[in-house]
Amino acid sequence: MDIRTVAFLVCLLSALACGQPDQQLVADYDRSYAAGEYEEALEAAELICSRYPTSGWWHFCAGSLQAKLGRPEEAIRLLGICADAGFTGIRSFEQNTDLDPIRSIPDFGSIIARVRENAAQRLAEFKVLAEEHKPLVHTPEPISAEEKFPIVIALHGTGMRGEDMFDAMRDACRRKRVVLVAPDALRRNGGGFAWTYRDESEWLIDDMIDRAVRDHRGDRSRVLLVGFSQGANIALTLVQTQPKKFQAVVPICGHYEPQVAQSGEHVVPAPCYLMTGSKDQWRESYAKASKDFESNGGITQLHVLKGRGHELPRGTSGTRAYLKAIEWGLTQKPRD
Secondary structure, three states: OOOOOHHHHHHHHHOOOOOOOHHHHHHHHHHHHHOOOHHHHHHHHHHHHHHOOOOHHHHHHHHHHHHHOOOHHHHHHHHHHHHHOOOOOHHHHHHEHHHHHHOOOHHHHHHHHHHHHHHHHHHHHHHHHHHOOOOEEEOOOOOOOOOOEEEEEEEOOOOEOHHHHHHHHHHHHHHHOOEEEEOOOOEEEOOEEEOOOHHHHHHHHHHHHHHHHHHOOEEEEEEEEEEEOHHHHHHHHHHHHOHHHOOEEEEEOOOOOOOEOOOOOOOOOOOEEEEEEOOOOOHHHHHHHHHHHHHOOOOEEEEEEOOOOOOOOOHHHHHHHHHHHHHHHHOOOOOO
């Protein structure tokens, strides 16, 4: 499932309409899409659209599937409803390869322009909030006045906070003498936060890197991006869309979606240390990620945590897992 407006999803999953429950329809959509059963996925998406006619996200899902299935007119109609509903997920429009068959259609250009305008206003408001945010940071004690440290940017999962990643990774980062930066995603979700929009996530990561370089002796050429669950999904996208920014990327218990990738010019993915639990429901998607990244010239390492499900590694065993990941990442070629 691509990143969506979390507030809407919470409402969607909690509501029960007549007939098949919404929660089951969402599960059917996810299962069918992952299995390549696109007509079945479209049926679920369009039924949700009929129940929620102002949902930008689900009209995007339905429109993308219509484009993938070779029905451009219906795709344009649904995506137009998406844009008119105020949808602001510009990265979904820019990077989802399901839309590639209709990108040359003039009406698609006008639709994406409207979404871009929607997103610009929302991102401007987010930047004001983000500039006031003070993430949790661990900085090693320098040995010399010139010493610079590798940087680890750690992204938490949905409903979590930066402190969850900070507490889990601090000991490993201390031992490896790296700067650890663990921000909150800033969009409220339950008792924590969620990475609701990819452009906001990208901007916040850039800002965290800038702060680490400016204030904590960080080395911009040695940045490791670590993410858990939804944070891992952000990381899996940036492996492909912004590979030159990171020395390595460590997605933990994420869900790889091949269609969520940069359209256009081919790029070599960033080195990727794929960490997941042996009982995680999305574990199999990591085998696909490894194959895809390596076929595009990338370097991958798959590490399966035995007996673990969809959970953030913690404690002594978690520290061991992070040490291995950081060690692997720092052996990769530094960024230019």
